[in-house]
Amino acid sequence: MSNWNASSIWGEGMDQDLRNRFLEGMSRAATFVAVATTDGPGGRCGVTISSLTSVSADGDHPSLLACIHHMSPAATAILKNRSFCANLLHEGQQDLANLFAGRGGTDQAARFDHAAWDSGPLGQPRLAGATAIFECRLATAMLWETHHIMVGRVMAVRLSEDPKALLYGQRAYRKAVHLNGD
Numbered sequence: 001m002s003n004w005n006a007s008s009i010w011g012e013g014m015d016q017d018l019r020n021r022f023l024e025g026m027s028r029a030a031t032f033v034a035v036a037t038t039d040g041p042g043g044r045c046g047v048t049i050s051s052l053t054s055v056s057a058d059g060d061h062p063s064l065l066a067c068i069h070h071m072s073p074a075a076t077a078i079l080k081n082r083s084f085c086a087n088l089l090h091e092g093q094q095d096l097a098n099l100f101a102g103r104g105g106t107d108q109a110a111r112f113d114h115a116a117w118d119s120g121p122l123g124q125p126r127l128a129g130a131t132a133i134f135e136c137r138l139a140t141a142m143l144w145e146t147h148h149i150m151v152g153r154v155m156a157v158r159l160s161e162d163p164k165a166l167l168y169g170q171r172a173y174r175k176a177v178h179l180n181g182d
C-alpha cells in the first residue's frame with residue numbers, strides 16, 4: 001500500500017478495474033501496522049508498513065519480510081544499512097502511523113522528533129511504546145515490480161507489557177475486539 005501517484009505504480013498494460021478490485025479486496029484484509037526504521041551509513045529513515053509478515057520461526061534465526069516501495073527513502077536506506085527494526089505499533093500510536101506514512105508532509109529527520117527512541121543491539125531505532133520490536137539484519141531483498149521484498153533475519157525481539165496492536169483495514173485504523181466480548 002502506498003501514496004505513490006498512478007504513473008509511478010501502474011504498469012503499461014495494467015487493467016484499472018482489476019487494480020481497483022485488487023485494492024478493494026486487499027483493503028478487507030485487516031493487518032497490523034508497523035514502522036520500519038533503519039540507521040547507518042545510508043541514513044536514518046522510517047516508513048509505515050502493513051506488509052510485515054512472519055516467514056519462519058525456525059532456521060538459524062526467525063525471519064520476517066516486508067515489502068517497501070522502491071521510491072521510499074527508507075527502502076534505499078535499508079538496502080544500504082543492511083539492518084532495520086520492525087516496530088509493531090500499539091493501538092494508541094495511529095498518529096505515528098500517519099506521520100511515518102508521510103501524511104502531513106513531515107520530512108524524514110523530523111518524523112523521529114515526535115516519539116522517544118533508543119537503539120537495539122544492531123544500532124537500529126526502537127520506538128518507545130511499540131507493542132513488539134523485531135530487530136533484523138537484512139538477509140536478502142528482491143525487487144518485484146514496484147516494491148522491494150525484504151527478508152530480515154531477526155536478531156532480537158523486544159516485547160512491551162501491553163500487547164494491543166494497531167490494526168488497519170477497510171482504509172481505517174482499527175483495534176482487535178475479542179469475539180466473546182471480553
Ligand SMILES: Cc1cc2nc3c(=O)[nH]c(=O)nc-3n(C[C@H](O)[C@H](O)[C@H](O)COP(=O)(O)O)c2cc1C
Nearest residue numbers: 001002003048049050051067068069072101102168
Ligand atoms: C496503514 C499503512 C500501511 C502502509 N503499508 C505500506 C507498505 O507495506 N509498504 C509501502 O511501501 N508503503 C506502505 N504504506 C505507505 C507508506 O507508509 C508511505 O505513505 C509512502 O511510502 C510514502 O512515504 P515517504 O514520505 O516515506 O516516501 C502504508 C501506509 C499506511 C498508512
